[in-house]
Amino acid sequence: MPDTxxxxxxxESSCGWGGQEIRILNESQGMLERGHDxxxxxxxxxxxxxxxxxxxxxxxALDIRRxxxxxxxxxxxxxxxxxxxxxxxxxxxxSWLFAVAARTVRRSIQILRTRHISAPIPRNPLSHWLYxxxxxxxxxxxxxxxxxxxxxxxxxxxxxxxxxxxxDTNRFQPGDRLSRRRELGLPADHTIIAIVATIRSWKGHxxxxxxxxxxxxDDVTLVIVGDGPVRDRVEDQIARLQLRDYVRxxxxxxxxxxxxxxxxxxxxxxxxxxxxxxxxxQAMSCELPVISTTVGSIDEAVIDNQTGILVETRHAAAIExxxxxxxxxxxxxxxxxxxxxxxxxxxxxxxxxxxxxxxIFQRIAA
Numbered sequence: 489m490p491d492t493x494x495x496x497x498x499x500e501s502s503c504g505w506g507g508q509e510i511r512i513l514n515e516s517q518g519m520l521e522r523g524h525d526x527x528x529x530x531x532x533x534x535x536x537x538x539x540x541x542x543x544x545x546x547x548x549a550l551d552i553r554r555x556x557x558x559x560x561x562x563x564x565x566x567x568x569x570x571x572x573x574x575x576x577x578x579x580x581x582x583s584w585l586f587a588v589a590a591r592t593v594r595r596s597i598q599i600l601r602t603r604h605i606s607a608p609i610p611r612n613p614l615s616h617w618l619y620x621x622x623x624x625x626x627x628x629x630x631x632x633x634x635x636x637x638x639x640x641x642x643x644x645x646x647x648x649x650x651x652x653x654x655x656d657t658n659r660f661q662p663g664d665r666l667s668r669r670r671e672l673g674l675p676a677d678h679t680i681i682a683i684v685a686t687i688r689s690w691k692g693h694x695x696x697x698x699x700x701x702x703x704x705x706d707d708v709t710l711v712i713v714g715d716g717p718v719r720d721r722v723e724d725q726i727a728r729l730q731l732r733d734y735v736r737x738x739x740x741x742x743x744x745x746x747x748x749x750x751x752x753x754x755x756x757x758x759x760x761x762x763x764x765x766x767x768x769x770q771a772m773s774c775e776l777p778v779i780s781t782t783v784g785s786i787d788e789a790v791i792d793n794q795t796g797i798l799v800e801t802r803h804a805a806a807i808e809x810x811x812x813x814x815x816x817x818x819x820x821x822x823x824x825x826x827x828x829x830x831x832x833x834x835x836x837x838x839x840x841x842x843x844x845x846x847x848i849f850q851r852i853a854a
Contacts, residue, residue, distance in 0.1 A: 494849050495525045495572045501552045501582035505535040505740075506686040507766040508604040511629075511653045512536065512578060516545050518842040519849075529566065529582070552582050563589040567597060573853040576600045577623070587622030598624040598852045605761040606633055606784040609641060619643050624852045627651050627845070629763030630785020649848060652764045652788065654841030657833050660773035662825075663749030674736070674750055678709045679815045682751035682776070684744050684767040685758075687716030692757030692781075694725055698804035699757075701729045703811055708734065713747050715740045748774040752821060753814050755779040756786075759801035764789050769836050772796075772828030777821045779810045789836065795828035 496519060498512050512528065513536065519526045528540045532549035540547040548570075550562045563585045567575075575590065575597060577583040583601050590597040601623035609615055619626055619637060626648045628634040634650040637643040669676050681700070685691045693712065700710050712722070712735065719737075726735050741747060744767075748754070754771035755778070762784030769789055771778055778796030780786050792798040797813070799806035814821050 492850075493524050494519075494574065494853055496527075496849055497570070497572045497575045498526070498528045499552065499575060499577045499582040499586055500528065500530045500534065500536055500579060501554075501585070502536075502579045503531055503534045503553060504686070507653065507763075508578060509536040509539070510766060511604070513539055513543060513545065514654070514656075514838065515842065515845060516540070517543055518838065519846065520545065522842070522846065524846075524849075527570070527572075529563075552585055555581050555584050559585050560589055564592055567593045571595070572597060574598045574600055574849050576602055576849075578602050578604065583618060583622070587618060600625050600627060600848065600852060602627045602629070603633055603637070604629050604763050606630075606636070606763065607761045609637075611641065616641060616643075620647065625649065625848065627848065629653055630788055632785045632788075633763055649844075650785075651841060651844045651848070652785070652836055653766050653769065654838035655766065655769040655773050655832055655836055656838050657773050657829075660745060660748070660770045662775040662829070663746070665750060665752075668746050668750035672746060672750055674711065675709055678707050679753065680751045681708065681710045681753045681755055681811065682713065682747055682771070683710070683755050684713040684747065684770065685716075685756055685765070686714050687712070687719045687722055689718050690758055690760035691716075692759055692802070693718070693722050695757050695759075695802055695804045695807055696755050697722065697725050697729065697731065697735070699807035699811055700734065701731060702804060702808040703815075705815070706734075708811075708815060710735045711747060711751065712737045713739075713741055713744055744770065745774070748776060751776055752818075753777055753779065753811065754796075755807065755811070757781055757799065757801070757807055758783045758786070762786055764836070769832055772825075773832045773836075775822075775825035775829045777814055777824035778828065779807060779814070789831065791827075791831070795824050795831055 516526045527546040631650045754776040781801045790796045797810040
């Protein structure tokens with residue numbers, strides 16, 4: 489138990505689902521286990537609301553989907569009725585609502601803003617205020633995101649820290665590949681490529697599928713784990729390229745570990761909006777070599793020609809070459825995979841993230 493338990497609130501206005509929401513839940517659960525008082529504020533219809541309840545994380549429903557006066561009143565009322573030391577905001581809308589409301593309540597409340605992705609920030613006085621003054625401190629999920637705030641948006645360097653998302657390396661570890669394939673109905677004698685990600689345009693599914701078409705091999709299967717807004721477009725592309733026999737779309741999975749343990753190669757050719765993606769860290773922790781890009785802070789995890797292969801964005805031919813190289817060389821896959829797991833254990837284990845976040849919460853609460 490900590491000497492002085494903190495009262496921490498996380499806010500999330502997004503009604504989407506992905507790595508950002510999973511980090512909030514894992515971090516909240518970790519801080520609860522360390523003896524802190526933690527709660528989540530989000531819209532009732534957001535997937536994270538029910539997920540938090542399932543995990544036993546206290547959750548409060550507020551209509552914070554949009555930056556409206558009614559939402560601001562709800563946030564202000566909630567802050568007056570729920571004593572907290574720190575509010576950790578995660579998306580733009582809730583960051584605005586809580587930063588403004590915190591200045592109108594009776595007691596001092598510190599705002600910590602976590603910036604998860606590399607999407608552009610408007611360069612204007614309001615956005616500068618939100619990051620430089622509206623938040624007591626900003627945490628990014630990668631060094632490149634931090635450097636961008638400091639260099640391009642003139643946020644003081646001591647105001648921003650990088651804390652990549654942590655992975656439970658005991659849960660995400662190698663398994664019996666052939667047994668997993670039997671369980672999941674995957675071909676035992678194929679090279680299995682996996683992508684685990686919300687099916688959004690910038691995750692690069694279409695370029696990976698094009699690369700599979702270029703590869704033109706009967707001994708390779710692509711497994712797509714996840715769901716999302718462009719799923720129909722991906723399914724149409726698979727049908728158009730006559731790849732239905734070589735692609736398995738398995739949808740959203742509560743547990744992605746078996747799918748990673750069944751695979752030989754992990755690919756995530758994102759071209760925008762990344763920090764250090766959890767899917768990549770999970771795959772590396774399961775000793776999979778990774779094919780990805782240098783978007784966001786991906787190259788903090790994936791070291792080219794050491795733990796995987798980094799390729800140009802939106803470049804199906806480069807992905808195809810990387811797939812062919814790894815498919816033809818089991819020894820190289822094993823070498824990259826072992827190095828990847830070692831890197832995750834050293835730098836990206838969940839306990840590292842919790843230690844650093846706990847220290848930041850204590851610092852700004854003081």
